[in-house]
Amino acid sequence: MATTPTAPTPKTNRIGLQVMDYRGSKSTLCAGCGHNAISERIIDAFYEMGIEPETVAKLSGIGCSSKSPAYFLSRSHSFNSVHGRMPAIATGAAVANHKMISIGVSGDGDTASIGMGQFVHLMRRNLPMIYIIEDNGVYGLTKGQFSATADLGSKLKSGLANELPAIDTCALAIELGATFVARSFSGDKKQLSALLKAAIVHKGTVLLDVISPCVTFNDHEGSTKSYKFMKDHEEPLHDINFVPVFDEIDVEYEPGSGVDVTLHDGSRMHLSKLEEDYDPTSRIGALTRLAQAREKEEVLTGLFYLNSSAPSFTDLLGLGDTALVHQPESVTRPGKAVLDAIMEEYR
Amino acid sequence: MRLEPCLRKRRVTFSMASTEVAPGTGTGNHATEDMVVNNFSIKVATVNGSGSQSANAILMRTVFLMGVPVSGKNLFPSNIAGLPTWFTIRVSKDGYVARKHDSEILVSMNPESATEDVTNLKPGAVVVYDEPLKLDTLRADVSFFAIPFDKLVAPVAPEPKLRKLLRNMIYVGVLGYLLQLEQAELETAISKQFYGKKRATEINVAAARAGYEYAAANFQPVRFKVERMNENAGKIIIDGNAAGALGALFGGVTFVSWYPITPSSSLIEDLIDLLKEHRREADGTPTYAVVQAEDELAAIGMVLGASWAGARAMTATAGPGISLMGEFAGLGYYAEIPAVVWNVQRVGPSTGLPTRTQQADLLSTAFLSHGDAKHPMLLPASMKECFEFGYTVFDVAERLQTPVFVLSDLDLGMNNWVSEPFDYPEVKLDRGKVLSKEDLDRLGSFARYKDVDGDGIGWRTLPGTKHPNAAWFARGSGHNERAQYSERPEDYVNNMDRLNRKWETARDVVPAPVLERTTPGAKIGIIAFGSSHWATVESVDELAKKGTAVDYLRLRAYPFNKVVAEFIATHDRVYVVEQNRDAQMLQLLKMDVDAAEVVKLRSVLHYDGHPLEAETITNSIAQQEAK
Numbered sequence: 001m002a003t004t005p006t007a008p009t010p011k012t013n014r015i016g017l018q019v020m021d022y023r024g025s026k027s028t029l030c031a032g033c034g035h036n037a038i039s040e041r042i043i044d045a046f047y048e049m050g051i052e053p054e055t056v057a058k059l060s061g062i063g064c065s066s067k068s069p070a071y072f073l074s075r076s077h078s079f080n081s082v083h084g085r086m087p088a089i090a091t092g093a094a095v096a097n098h099k100m101i102s103i104g105v106s107g108d109g110d111t112a113s114i115g116m117g118q119f120v121h122l123m124r125r126n127l128p129m130i131y132i133i134e135d136n137g138v139y140g141l142t143k144g145q146f147s148a149t150a151d152l153g154s155k156l157k158s159g160l161a162n163e164l165p166a167i168d169t170c171a172l173a174i175e176l177g178a179t180f181v182a183r184s185f186s187g188d189k190k191q192l193s194a195l196l197k198a199a200i201v202h203k204g205t206v207l208l209d210v211i212s213p214c215v216t217f218n219d220h221e222g223s224t225k226s227y228k229f230m231k232d233h234e235e236p237l238h239d240i241n242f243v244p245v246f247d248e249i250d251v252e253y254e255p256g257s258g259v260d261v262t263l264h265d266g267s268r269m270h271l272s273k274l275e276e277d278y279d280p281t282s283r284i285g286a287l288t289r290l291a292q293a294r295e296k297e298e299v300l301t302g303l304f305y306l307n308s309s310a311p312s313f314t315d316l317l318g319l320g321d322t323a324l325v326h327q328p329e330s331v332t333r334p335g336k337a338v339l340d341a342i343m344e345e346y347r
Numbered sequence: 348m349r350l351e352p353c354l355r356k357r358r359v360t361f362s363m364a365s366t367e368v369a370p371g372t373g374t375g376n377h378a379t380e381d382m383v384v385n386n387f388s389i390k391v392a393t394v395n396g397s398g399s400q401s402a403n404a405i406l407m408r409t410v411f412l413m414g415v416p417v418s419g420k421n422l423f424p425s426n427i428a429g430l431p432t433w434f435t436i437r438v439s440k441d442g443y444v445a446r447k448h449d450s451e452i453l454v455s456m457n458p459e460s461a462t463e464d465v466t467n468l469k470p471g472a473v474v475v476y477d478e479p480l481k482l483d484t485l486r487a488d489v490s491f492f493a494i495p496f497d498k499l500v501a502p503v504a505p506e507p508k509l510r511k512l513l514r515n516m517i518y519v520g521v522l523g524y525l526l527q528l529e530q531a532e533l534e535t536a537i538s539k540q541f542y543g544k545k546r547a548t549e550i551n552v553a554a555a556r557a558g559y560e561y562a563a564a565n566f567q568p569v570r571f572k573v574e575r576m577n578e579n580a581g582k583i584i585i586d587g588n589a590a591g592a593l594g595a596l597f598g599g600v601t602f603v604s605w606y607p608i609t610p611s612s613s614l615i616e617d618l619i620d621l622l623k624e625h626r627r628e629a630d631g632t633p634t635y636a637v638v639q640a641e642d643e644l645a646a647i648g649m650v651l652g653a654s655w656a657g658a659r660a661m662t663a664t665a666g667p668g669i670s671l672m673g674e675f676a677g678l679g680y681y682a683e684i685p686a687v688v689w690n691v692q693r694v695g696p697s698t699g700l701p702t703r704t705q706q707a708d709l710l711s712t713a714f715l716s717h718g719d720a721k722h723p724m725l726l727p728a729s730m731k732e733c734f735e736f737g738y739t740v741f742d743v744a745e746r747l748q749t750p751v752f753v754l755s756d757l758d759l760g761m762n763n764w765v766s767e768p769f770d771y772p773e774v775k776l777d778r779g780k781v782l783s784k785e786d787l788d789r790l791g792s793f794a795r796y797k798d799v800d801g802d803g804i805g806w807r808t809l810p811g812t813k814h815p816n817a818a819w820f821a822r823g824s825g826h827n828e829r830a831q832y833s834e835r836p837e838d839y840v841n842n843m844d845r846l847n848r849k850w851e852t853a854r855d856v857v858p859a860p861v862l863e864r865t866t867p868g869a870k871i872g873i874i875a876f877g878s879s880h881w882a883t884v885e886s887v888d889e890l891a892k893k894g895t896a897v898d899y900l901r902l903r904a905y906p907f908n909k910v911v912a913e914f915i916a917t918h919d920r921v922y923v924v925e926q927n928r929d930a931q932m933l934q935l936l937k938m939d940v941d942a943a944e945v946v947k948l949r950s951v952l953h954y955d956g957h958p959l960e961a962e963t964i965t966n967s968i969a970q971q972e973a974k
Binding site: 332 | 581582583584585589593596597598599600601602604621625626628631632633634635636638640641642644645646647648649650651652653654655656657658659660674675678682768769771772775776808809810811812813814815817818819820821822823831832
């Protein structure tokens with residue numbers, strides 16, 4: 001997934017760390033679980049971007065997906081919270097220390113059912129964080145009940161068909177104010193890596209819905225979130241290449257061969273057009289294209305929407321260069337004269 | 348510890364003037380009757396939303412400025428406008444500030460409640476009423492003063508929309524004359540209320556004067572009189588929510604998340620104003636953040652996230668919000684994340700009596716969670732304690748690395764109280780056991796949940812600490828000492844037992860109880876806490892007058908320290924005074940004291956939604972003692 005195909009794989013990254021410095025403990029998820037592949041891509045992305053692991057905060061809710069922060073970046077602090085409430089923990093942590101990179105891992109049940117209330121408000125605030133939904137359409141940890149992202153007509157192992165329409169978390173995120181909204185597939189190494197690296201430099205809410213087949217409860221005939229179904233129905237919007245700002249060899253693309261979008265730090269994403277006219281900066285265009293994909297029963301992947309100019313929640317709060325957690329006591333506790341003056345007001 | 352100064356100065360002997368006197372009339376001369384000086388209550392009955400709050404605050408402040416001990420209680424409905432509301436002001440030369448059942452002065456502005464309000468008065472009372480209500484035919488044993496409010500307000504307020512508000516200032520002026528309030532202090536109180544608003548001050552002064560002049564022209568002062576004392580030098584008038592907000596400011600609060608709920612909202616709103624003013628850099632950059640959350644689940648979650656990151660974080664709520672915070676409170680307990688939560692208690696569900704006071708969230712807060720969990724609770728009784736606990740609660744939460752709750756209530760939080768001014772915190776912030784990068788350079792590594800100091804409290808690191816071994820994985824109870832995932836029975840038991848050692852440590856970290864009153868040889872003990880304190884001290888004096896000697900211990904926190912068990916052990920009977928039906932504090936005590944002591948515990952319960960009165964306690968104890 002290197003963006004510079006000619007460069008040899010380095011033993012260390014630009015801050016001198018090896019890929020093992022980004023690993024976590026051994027996964028306890030099922031062999032072949034899509035979530036493990038996502039953890040691998042996260043390790044690669046943070047390694048390749050040369051991010052200090054100590055500057056990353058990992059957050060999660062409850063479920064198979066939410067266990068996965070233990071399986072990557074063991075040098076980063078992590079908070080495995082309660083079901084559906086990762087957004088609240090993330091909001092408090094990201095505001096208290098906005099100098100860190102927050103990455104949250106949730107699942108489709110954790111996000112679209114029990115956590116829907118907090119999810120929509122996090123999207124609405126454009127909190128600077130990467131919010132990954134490891135989306136398999138099913139509750140794994142409680143042994144295979146439908147989640148709210150299960151497609152209409154998709155079947156459980158028992159043959160039971162889902163009778164309710166799926167919630168499209170990407171369309172919802174775009175509607176509500178998230179500024180980097182993409183869908184990918186845990187088996188699509190190249191696309192997922194490029195999206196994750198771009199997500200790291202984005203300053204705002206990144207919603208990354210990653211279809212991640214559940215090999216135990218949702219990988220059978222009739223499931224719309226199986227490896228086979230995804231291989232047959234994935235419709236990438238574009239080929240994505242990510243060029244970080246520090247990359248010495250800047251790749252130049254032929255004019256007219258695609259769309260180039262610039263991220264906050266000057267990094268660029270190159271989206272090779274598979275479809276003419278797709279503009280990822282158009283909110284209405286993104287929503288329209290998602291609606292069309294749903295009608296055609298195709299699983300559209302790619303970067304649907306990007307807005308690099310909208311203020312993030314920490315921008316709106318007006319936070320300065322010093323993280324709130326680093327404010328000294330001389331700042332956080334006003335002096336005696338302040339109290340004396342206030343007492344006078346109450347006399 | 349010590350008593351509030353206003354009580355310390357209070358005389359022990361009593362010279363209560365009798366209220367059982369011959370009825371008077373509005374035009375009567377009371378000079379020959381027994382004068383009642385600085386010892387009566389005023390009840391103002393209005394319609395909710397009619398803007399009487401300012402008028403009542405001015406009335407209370409005028410008495411305060413005359414140096415006389417005074418307290419005010421707003422008894423209001425859950426309604427924006429239209430339902431009956433009452434404001435009571437107690438003037439007490441002896442410094443008693445609890446609610447008093449009977450009022451000697453009634454201001455009757457609300458047709459809906461007027462008949463009942465007048466009927467409930469004791470003989471000899473004074474009624475100031477809106478002339479068209481024609482209340483003077485209701486009974487002959489009280490004095491009626493008919494005031495033509497509409498006629499008096501018209502020349503003062505040319506704009507009709509102001510008249511509704513200024514009618515209230517007319518009764519302030521009328522009472523100013525009848526109760527012989529000092530006019531200069533009344534006008535100072537008006538200026539204070541409308542500080543910086545010249546026009547508002549002028550028209551309110553004019554309205555008060557119109558009321559005063561009308562009364563002077565038509566009536567004589569009544570036998571209830573406010574006479575200057577010198578009990579309020581240097582003191583302030585404040586409500587508990589404002590005091591709590593100030594405490595948080597001086598506790599270094601840096602992150603606040605909240606969801607509005609009566610009666611806690613003004614605590615956060617006051618705090619937001621304070622932070623805006625006192626927590627900005629020269630260029631306006633805030634050194635704090637406030638997030639209005641989507642619900643209480645998110646509010647407590649954000650607090651835990653910010654606390655985990657290393658900020659002093661808090662939220663404030665009431666009972667229904669506490670219910671919603673249950674799951675996160677449990678996680679905070681098990682993952683050992685500090686959090687500060689104010690629970691300004693009130694009655695029941697949202698469709699209960701949300702604007703009425705109670706102390707009925709003790710059990711639900713103490714054990715808020717799933718599984719074996721328990722939380723420290725601080726129990727402020729005064730404005731000074733709302734302030735002091737407002738900052739020390741952060742020290743307690745960070746020292747103990749656990750959610751800590753401050754249990755105030757509507758009576759403390761939303762009513763105005765006279766208080767000594769607050770003292771600036773003497774000790775530095777206690778941020779608890781936090782390892783820095785330098786510590787880790789020296790130590791090499793650490794085990795998050797290992798009891799290295801024997802107090803049950805481990806050392807933590809904050810996210811962002813730039814050391815390869817700084818990180819730990821926060822999760823519930825399924826972990827070993829190194830915060831690694833574990834379902835081994837011995838790891839679970841070790842962890843739970845260490846949490847209990849921490850609980851033992853907490854007993855001496857939270858504020859200690861205060862032995863408020865002792866009587867040599869007293870066999871009877873009283874235990875009370877929070878806003879019940881003020882009726883309790885008054886009741887102790889009432890009981891003494893009846894020949895019942897008691898000692899009184901005031902709880903200031905849960906878990907209890909050993910003083911509480913000693914107090915129970917050294918008395919034959921101990922009455923636990925609390926404002927709930929199920930004797931919740933008594934239940935907590937039962938869990939804590941030796942089984943042999945449990946039989947000594949008895950209850951004094953009050954749960955009608957109105958602030959507790961001394962009479963309730965005195966009567967209950969007298970009845971139980973007579974058995």
